[in-house]
Amino acid sequence: MPDFEKKILDYVNRTGYTPVREKTLLKKVGGSKSNSPEFEQAIASLRTRKDILISDSGLIRPVKKEGWIAGMIKKTNSGAGYLIPHHKPDDIAHDQRHAGDLYISERDLGDAQTGDEVYATVLNRQRSSGQICGRVVEIIERASTTFVGTYFETQGEGYVHVDGKIFNSPIHVGDPGAKGVRSEDKVVIDILHFPSKNYLGQGVIAKVLGPHGKAGVDLLSIIYEFGIPLDFPDEVLAEAREQASLFDETKLGNRRDLTRETIVTIDPADARDFDDAISLTRDEKGHWLLGVHIADVAHFVKEGSLLDREAKRRGTSVYLPGRVIPMLPEIISNGLASLQEGQIRFTKSAFIEFTPEGIPVHTEFANTAIKVKQRFAYEQVLPIVQENDEEGKNVSSEVRDLLKNMYHLAMLLRGRRFSAGALELHLAEVKLTFDDKHRVTGAVEREHDESHQIIEEFMLAANVSIAEAFNDRKLRFLRRVHPSPEMPRQIAFAEFANALGFTLNKVQSRKDLQKLVNEVHGTPVEQAINYALLRSLKQAEYTDEELGHYALAVDHYCHxxxxxxxxxxxxIHRMIDEILERPDKSKGQSPQGLRQLGHELSLRERRAESAERELTKVKLLTWMIDNNIRTLETMITGVETFGMFCRGTDVPVEGLLHISRLGKHDYFRQEVPKFSIVGERTGQEYRVGDLLTVEVEKIDLDRRELDFRLPRPKQYGNTKKQGSAAPEQRTPKGTAKSKKKASVRKVKSKKTRKKKRK
Structure with missing residues (x-):
C-alpha cells in the first residue's frame, strides 16, 4: 500500500505548491480510484494531527508556507491576541504564560477572531517579556460566521452587540427594522465583513429570537450561538415514523429471548429515555454472569439512512438546563428504543463472566429481546439494599435479591478498579431548579451515591469488555481514549498542591493523585484541588488510535x-452486528475517514458541553439579578496579575475580583510560586483555596461577566449616600443602554474614518 501520508506531506510542503482539492491531489501523489479509501484515511489522519489544513472551500494547504505559521487565534479583552501554533516552531520565544505562542497586536490581527484558523508570520520585534510578535497574513477558516446578540439603533442605523467577548465593537446591520426587529431584541446575524481595528463589522439579521429577557429567549440564544441543530427535518421524522410502523415486538427473529428474565433499570427520577438495563445471576462455581442490555438503536437507524445522517450531524444529545435536544427523534429515543418497564424491547447485550473475586474471564454479546421487570430511581435503591425502607416491601424477593447482588458485585469491581490505579475526581455537579414558569429558583448539587456507582461500574465493565473483545479480534473501531498528561502540567499541579499544604510524592502516580483527592475530600480546598487536577489532564476524545484511557487505567475502552x-x-453496535453475522470475516469499521469521524464527534461533544456551561451561567446570572443577590460566599479558584477568580460556594458562579478592588492604600502583586496575591505594605495575602466573602459589583448578561469587590467597611453617622449604595445590578435593558452610549462614540469615530478612507 502506498505511504500516502508521506507522499501527501512531501507534495503539499514543496516549494511553489498551489492548494488543490482531494480529487486532484490523489492523482498528483500517484493514487487511483482503487486505493482512494487509503488516501482518504491518510488525509483524515493528517488533518486531525494538524499536519495539513483544509479550508472551507476544500483546498488542502500546508501547515508551514513560505515562512508562515499556521495556528488558531485567541483574542484578549484588550483587542490583541495570540496565535497558538498547530506545531510549535523552534524560533518562537517562550514565556511563562504563553510558551510557544505568538503575540499579535490589535493592528496586526486584521479581522481575525478567536477560534479562526490563520497563517501568521513572525515579525522582527519582541515584547518586553521577550515574547516574539507576529502578524496575521491570511485567514484559512473562520470559526463561525453566525453570531447572536442584542439589537439597538442609533442615528437611523441598526447595530448588534454580539454576546460574549468576541467583539469589542458593535456590528452594523443596516437599515433599522429589518425582519420586524425592535431595540433590545435578541437576534441571529450572519457576518458579511468582520471588524478590525479600523473598521466596523458588517452583518445581516438572519433571525429575530425575541425581546431580551423574555422567557426562553436565553435558551434560543445559546442554541443558535453554538450552532446546535434544533428541529428535525420533515423527511427524517417521516423515516422515524416508518420505523415505528414496522416495529413488531412479537417477531424476534434470531434474537435471544430474555423476556422472562429478571431485568431492571436504575435511572434518575426525571429520566425521559432508558437505554440500559441489568440482569445478574450466579452459577454453581460462584461465578457472576452480568448482563448489560443496551437499547438496539442500530435496529432502527440503518447506516446511511436519513436518520443515520442526521444523527451523525448532531453527534450527541445536548442536555441544556430545562431542555434536552435529542440526537434522534423522540419516537425512537423515548419510544421504540426506550427500555420501558413491562414493554418488550430489542437490545444488544454484553454478558460478562466474573470470578467470585470480580475478575472478568469471558465476554459474549448477542442481539436480544427483554422486558424490564421493574424500573427504579436512584433514590429507591439503597434503602432496599440496606433493608431500611418502607416502599421496598412492595418489591418481590427476586428483585430485592437482584439489587443486593448488583450492589455486592459493583462494589467489588469498584474496589478492584481503584486498586489498579483508576482516578476519580470529586467535582461538584450542579443542577438548576425551576418554577412552573421555567424560571430559575436556585441550584442544588447532584448526588452521586452508591446507587449511582452500581450502574456506573457495570457500564464501565461493559465498555471495557467490548473494547477488549474487539481488540483481541484485531478490529479497527472508534475508541474512547484519554491520553496521559504532559509532565510540565503534572509538575505545576504538584507545586499547586504543595502551596496549599499537601505533598504529592509522585506526580505521575495515579494512586498518589487519588490519595490526594481522597485526602482533601470534605475540606475547604477540595474543589480547588479537584479543578486544578482536572485542568492538568488532557481531554478524552474519540479516535481509532490505541492511546489507552489514563483516568480509567485501562488500555482499551469504547462507548x-x-x-x-x-x-x-x-x-460500536453496528460492529457487533457485523461480528454476529460474519464472525470469521469481520474486519471492523472501514478505515475510510474513521479518525476524522472521531475528531468531528469529539468536537460535537465539546460543543454540547460548552453550550450547557454557558446557558447555566446565563441562567444563574439572571437569577442573581432577579433576586438582587448582593453578597456571596466564595472560594478563590485562581489568581492572575490582574486579580482573582472567585467561585460561589452555594451559588456555583465564578466572577472576577479585580486587583484594583483589593484596597486603595496598598500595592498588590501576584506571587506565582505561592498561587497568591500579596499586599506589599500590609502583607495581606489572598491564596487559591481561601474562602472569601465578596459583594457583587456588576453583572453584565450580554458579556456574561460577573465582577466582585470586597465588602465596604461599615459607615457611621450621616454617610447614607456612600455606605448604602447598592451594587450595580444591571438588568438586560440597562446593560444594553449603558453599552449603547459607549458604542455610539465608537460607531461615530469609525464611520468618520471610513468616510475619510473612501
Whole structure:
C-alpha cells in the first residue's frame, strides 16, 4: 500500500505548491480510484494531527508556507491576541504564560477572531517579556460566521452587540427594522465583513429570537450561538415514523429471548429515555454472569439512512438546563428504543463472566429481546439494599435479591478498579431548579451515591469488555481514549498542591493523585484541588488510535452503552452486528475517514458541553439579578496579575475580583510560586483555596461577566449616600443602554474614518 501520508506531506510542503482539492491531489501523489479509501484515511489522519489544513472551500494547504505559521487565534479583552501554533516552531520565544505562542497586536490581527484558523508570520520585534510578535497574513477558516446578540439603533442605523467577548465593537446591520426587529431584541446575524481595528463589522439579521429577557429567549440564544441543530427535518421524522410502523415486538427473529428474565433499570427520577438495563445471576462455581442490555438503536437507524445522517450531524444529545435536544427523534429515543418497564424491547447485550473475586474471564454479546421487570430511581435503591425502607416491601424477593447482588458485585469491581490505579475526581455537579414558569429558583448539587456507582461500574465493565473483545479480534473501531498528561502540567499541579499544604510524592502516580483527592475530600480546598487536577489532564476524545484511557487505567475502552444519545456508541453496535453475522470475516469499521469521524464527534461533544456551561451561567446570572443577590460566599479558584477568580460556594458562579478592588492604600502583586496575591505594605495575602466573602459589583448578561469587590467597611453617622449604595445590578435593558452610549462614540469615530478612507 502506498505511504500516502508521506507522499501527501512531501507534495503539499514543496516549494511553489498551489492548494488543490482531494480529487486532484490523489492523482498528483500517484493514487487511483482503487486505493482512494487509503488516501482518504491518510488525509483524515493528517488533518486531525494538524499536519495539513483544509479550508472551507476544500483546498488542502500546508501547515508551514513560505515562512508562515499556521495556528488558531485567541483574542484578549484588550483587542490583541495570540496565535497558538498547530506545531510549535523552534524560533518562537517562550514565556511563562504563553510558551510557544505568538503575540499579535490589535493592528496586526486584521479581522481575525478567536477560534479562526490563520497563517501568521513572525515579525522582527519582541515584547518586553521577550515574547516574539507576529502578524496575521491570511485567514484559512473562520470559526463561525453566525453570531447572536442584542439589537439597538442609533442615528437611523441598526447595530448588534454580539454576546460574549468576541467583539469589542458593535456590528452594523443596516437599515433599522429589518425582519420586524425592535431595540433590545435578541437576534441571529450572519457576518458579511468582520471588524478590525479600523473598521466596523458588517452583518445581516438572519433571525429575530425575541425581546431580551423574555422567557426562553436565553435558551434560543445559546442554541443558535453554538450552532446546535434544533428541529428535525420533515423527511427524517417521516423515516422515524416508518420505523415505528414496522416495529413488531412479537417477531424476534434470531434474537435471544430474555423476556422472562429478571431485568431492571436504575435511572434518575426525571429520566425521559432508558437505554440500559441489568440482569445478574450466579452459577454453581460462584461465578457472576452480568448482563448489560443496551437499547438496539442500530435496529432502527440503518447506516446511511436519513436518520443515520442526521444523527451523525448532531453527534450527541445536548442536555441544556430545562431542555434536552435529542440526537434522534423522540419516537425512537423515548419510544421504540426506550427500555420501558413491562414493554418488550430489542437490545444488544454484553454478558460478562466474573470470578467470585470480580475478575472478568469471558465476554459474549448477542442481539436480544427483554422486558424490564421493574424500573427504579436512584433514590429507591439503597434503602432496599440496606433493608431500611418502607416502599421496598412492595418489591418481590427476586428483585430485592437482584439489587443486593448488583450492589455486592459493583462494589467489588469498584474496589478492584481503584486498586489498579483508576482516578476519580470529586467535582461538584450542579443542577438548576425551576418554577412552573421555567424560571430559575436556585441550584442544588447532584448526588452521586452508591446507587449511582452500581450502574456506573457495570457500564464501565461493559465498555471495557467490548473494547477488549474487539481488540483481541484485531478490529479497527472508534475508541474512547484519554491520553496521559504532559509532565510540565503534572509538575505545576504538584507545586499547586504543595502551596496549599499537601505533598504529592509522585506526580505521575495515579494512586498518589487519588490519595490526594481522597485526602482533601470534605475540606475547604477540595474543589480547588479537584479543578486544578482536572485542568492538568488532557481531554478524552474519540479516535481509532490505541492511546489507552489514563483516568480509567485501562488500555482499551469504547462507548457502547448510550446509543440513544451518542453516535460513537451506534458505530460500536453496528460492529457487533457485523461480528454476529460474519464472525470469521469481520474486519471492523472501514478505515475510510474513521479518525476524522472521531475528531468531528469529539468536537460535537465539546460543543454540547460548552453550550450547557454557558446557558447555566446565563441562567444563574439572571437569577442573581432577579433576586438582587448582593453578597456571596466564595472560594478563590485562581489568581492572575490582574486579580482573582472567585467561585460561589452555594451559588456555583465564578466572577472576577479585580486587583484594583483589593484596597486603595496598598500595592498588590501576584506571587506565582505561592498561587497568591500579596499586599506589599500590609502583607495581606489572598491564596487559591481561601474562602472569601465578596459583594457583587456588576453583572453584565450580554458579556456574561460577573465582577466582585470586597465588602465596604461599615459607615457611621450621616454617610447614607456612600455606605448604602447598592451594587450595580444591571438588568438586560440597562446593560444594553449603558453599552449603547459607549458604542455610539465608537460607531461615530469609525464611520468618520471610513468616510475619510473612501
Amino acid at each position: 457502547f452503552t448510550s446509543p440513544i444519545r451518542r453516535y460513537p456508541d451506534l458505530t
